[in-house]
Amino acid sequence: MDVQVIIDNLPLYLQGLRTTIVLVFASLVVGLLLAIPIALLASSKSKWISALPKAYIYFFRGTPLLVQMFMIYHGMGQFEAVRESFLWVIFQQAWTCALVAFALNTAAYTGEILRGTIEQTPYGEVEAAKSCGMSNAQIYRRIILPSTFRRALPAYGNEVIFMLHGSSLAGLITIVDLFGAAKIVNARNFVPFESFIAAGIFYLAITFMIVWGFKKAEHHWHAYLRPRES
Amino acid sequence: MSQVVAYFPLILKGMLLTVEVALASLLIAILLGLIGAVAKLSKSRIAKTIAGAYTTVIRGIPDLVLMTLIFFGGQILVNNIGEKLGWDYIDVDPFIAGVLTIGFIFGAYFAESFRGGILAVARGEIEAGYAFGMTPIQVFFRITMPAMVRHALPGIGNNWLVMVKTTALVSVIGLQDMVYNAGLAGGSTRKPFTFYCVVAFLFLVITGFSDVGMRWLDKKYSVGVRKA
Amino acid sequence: MDPVKITPYRNAKLIKQMRKLSVLSMAVLISVLLTAPAVAADWKQIKIATEGAYPPWNYFDKSGKLVGFEIELIKDLCGRMNAECEVVTQKWRGIIEGLNKGKYDAIIAAMSITEPRKEKVAFSRSYADTPNIFVVRKDNPLANFKSEVEHLTLDDLSPAEQDALDALLNAFRGKVIGVQVATIFQKFADAYLGEHSEIRIYDFQHTVDLELYQGRLDALVGGMAYWMPVLKSEQGKEYTIAGPRMTGGPFGSGIGVAVRKTDQALADKFSKAIDAALRDGTIKKLAIEWFTFDTSAPQ
Known part of the structure; x- marks a missing residue:
């Protein structure tokens, strides 16, 4: 093991760490914003309304993220119309392509999590709201959505970790994220063990922090489910 | 259009390899999963610790990092060992590296499914086995395993679907699966979007067939169980 | 539109060459130590290994015949050396080991002359230097x-x-x-x-x-x-x-013939023949025929 190589390249890894965190965070935010309307439409009782969001979820959950990312990064450039319009400003850059791919992907997974949880909302809660005279919009805003977010928390925690791991694919399209940094270090020094294990340790550390964060959040938001402390 | 058709045999050849990688990985994952589940349920603290560390590494490190590590690092490791033992130069095949990595990753997830399945087996059935004078190994293979499959099946099915998608990563280490071949065809024709779309569709075909297969398995292993 | 054929990538090959270099060196070092040098000869018969998978240098054509720039070059050089040459094909990985184990006497397979390789084999002078x-x-x-x-x-x-x-x-x-x-x-x-x-x-x-x-x-x-x-x-x-x-x-410094380190005499023999073939324009002619441009090494 040649630790010196890693120490020499620490700035590169830290740059990668920053990219990974920003990319994952941005994808999750955009993905969550997309996921809410997708989940609401997909849980609709009308087949006409739920068909499209369900197809979206089916496609993005049924195909590899790698293929989705390549479809956007390599694929968009196939079309002259894209290459010659303002869209190319977005798609020429690897960074935005990765962001778009990751956000669309996590939107599908998060949408499915939320859809499942919305549909499992105890009907009593909705009935109670109705008997208080709330409108449909009020019921969603005050009852269904808050309760959904709370119950979806553990599953969403898993999704965040999957997104973190999935983000390593960005290193395959010239982005210098953690994996991309490891690839560069390996390409220049031929140290596969050192370079990839170093990246692995960074990922492991972020994963632990996410797990810890969600535990804290669950502790807070699920307080009403805990047995009373004496 | 004719370009897509011209490359279709190449893509299908890749698809075959994708399925091969997935099936070979499944075999390894089931094996590791069973070992892992038994280790987790065993009373030995060492076995539990190892199984725990295994799960942590898999849960904490991206598959892509593990795969490149095993492929590039494994090459050096194997040959360093080989050097000491006086072997010839050994070529770490990307197929083997890919299958080992995916099997290794999903072994951890299968262990979790199997553990749940084993815990769900009625205690009385196992006790009955011992009462007949079976050894612990006989009990495991004759009673626990067959009874556990039904409980573990939903988890197994889910893991399989994720695993099929994960096989796309072997293209990164140069294995000519359908994703790699789509890149090749997309590069030559300058129509990458078309070919990645085709490949995405083929992934949906594989998962579609898997769904059918899983329903059949579920039926087979639920014989004698009444469902609501 | 017409279907476009996939051309085997020259560079895809190169990556393989480079990657295995570091690892190869270990294994080859052992085999060098373990294998006895071939019988010293006056080199009237030479067994030459090529890869047969690297157009236009050396490859099998549609009818399954081994052809290419280097196959023609081998014929020419062997004529100049008054030697009877047998060409065998060998997978790229392990090609140097095979040489050092005595499976054949020389490698003519678009092998670049590099420092790491020089530790394992001896090279003739370069016959090609593709820019x-x-x-x-x-x-x-x-x-x-x-x-x-x-x-x-x-x-x-x-x-x-x-x-x-x-x-x-x-x-x-x-x-x-x-x-x-x-x-x-x-x-x-x-x-x-x-x-x-x-x-x-x-x-x-x-x-x-x-x-x-x-x-x-x-x-x-x-x-x-x-x-x-x-x-x-x-x-x-x-x-x-x-x-x-x-x-x-x-x-790198061009492409040459690789032989066992103990066979410097054979390398010199190849060098002399290559010099002659460069001087009379044979190599230039072959290069233009196979590569469409002159890849001759500087004389």
């Missing part, structure tokens, strides 16, 4: 870059060549340049362009090509033997060469 080039899109400003000199020998620069190199590096300042990982092209880019240009390293050559096509790269560095036929084909009509041809330095 390396920058390829750009015709609509890229770099397409208009004109170099004062036509050829740069990187480890042996005259003042005029040094000026041309400086002008070249200056023109590529701030540009995005793509190379395949673990190739001589990456080595060159890291050594010469790393400071002022953005270098993007890709896993596969076909990705580098696509990125150049879609305009994400300003230029790529590649081998001329691979790119010349492409540039002349339909596939290459958007591209052109920018700047001079480059050899030497990170690109």
Whole structure:
């Protein structure tokens, strides 16, 4: 093991760490914003309304993220119309392509999590709201959505970790994220063990922090489910 | 259009390899999963610790990092060992590296499914086995395993679907699966979007067939169980 | 539209060569120690290994016949050496080991003469030295870059060549340049362009090509033997060469015949024959026939 190589390249890894965190965070935010309307439409009782969001979820959950990312990064450039319009400003850059791919992907997974949880909302809660005279919009805003977010928390925690791991694919399209940094270090020094294990340790550390964060959040938001402390 | 058709045999050849990688990985994952589940349920603290560390590494490190590590690092490791033992130069095949990595990753997830399945087996059935004078190994293979499959099946099915998608990563280490071949065809024709779309569709075909297969398995292993 | 055939990538090969170098060295070292040298001979009979999978150097044509630039070269050199040559094919991985184990006496398989390899085998003088080039899109400003000199020998620069190199590096300042990982092209880019240009390293050559096509790269560095036929084909009509041809330095010192270290006499014999073939233009003729341009090593 040649630790010196890693120490020499620490700035590169830290740059990668920053990219990974920003990319994952941005994808999750955009993905969550997309996921809410997708989940609401997909849980609709009308087949006409739920068909499209369900197809979206089916496609993005049924195909590899790698293929989705390549479809956007390599694929968009196939079309002259894209290459010659303002869209190319977005798609020429690897960074935005990765962001778009990751956000669309996590939107599908998060949408499915939320859809499942919305549909499992105890009907009593909705009935109670109705008997208080709330409108449909009020019921969603005050009852269904808050309760959904709370119950979806553990599953969403898993999704965040999957997104973190999935983000390593960005290193395959010239982005210098953690994996991309490891690839560069390996390409220049031929140290596969050192370079990839170093990246692995960074990922492991972020994963632990996410797990810890969600535990804290669950502790807070699920307080009403805990047995009373004496 | 004719370009897509011209490359279709190449893509299908890749698809075959994708399925091969997935099936070979499944075999390894089931094996590791069973070992892992038994280790987790065993009373030995060492076995539990190892199984725990295994799960942590898999849960904490991206598959892509593990795969490149095993492929590039494994090459050096194997040959360093080989050097000491006086072997010839050994070529770490990307197929083997890919299958080992995916099997290794999903072994951890299968262990979790199997553990749940084993815990769900009625205690009385196992006790009955011992009462007949079976050894612990006989009990495991004759009673626990067959009874556990039904409980573990939903988890197994889910893991399989994720695993099929994960096989796309072997293209990164140069294995000519359908994703790699789509890149090749997309590069030559300058129509990458078309070919990645085709490949995405083929992934949906594989998962579609898997769904059918899983329903059949579920039926087979639920014989004698009444469902609501 | 017509289906486009996939051409085997010259550079895909190179990556394999480079990658295995480090690992090969260990294994080969042992086999060198373990195997007894072949019987000393007057070299009237020589067994030569080639790969048979690397057009246009050496490959099997559609009818299954071993052909290529090097196959013709072997015939010529053996004639000059008055030797009876037998050509066998051997997979690239392990080709050096096979030599050192005595399975054959020489390797003629587009093998670049590099320092790491010199630790394991002896080389004849070079018979070919394929230049390396920058390829750009015709609509890229770099397409208009004109170099004062036509050829740069990187480890042996005259003042005029040094000026041309400086002008070249200056023109590529701030540009995005793509190379395949673990190739001589990456080595060159890291050594010469790393400071002022953005270098993007890709896993596969076909990705580098696509990125150049879609305009994400300003230029790529590649081998001329691979790119010349492409540039002349339909596939290459958007591209052109920018700047001079480059050899030497990170690109290595040409392509030669490899023999066991104990057989220096055989290497010398090959060198003499190659010298003669370079002098009378045989190699130039063969090169133009197989590569469409002259790949002769400098005499």
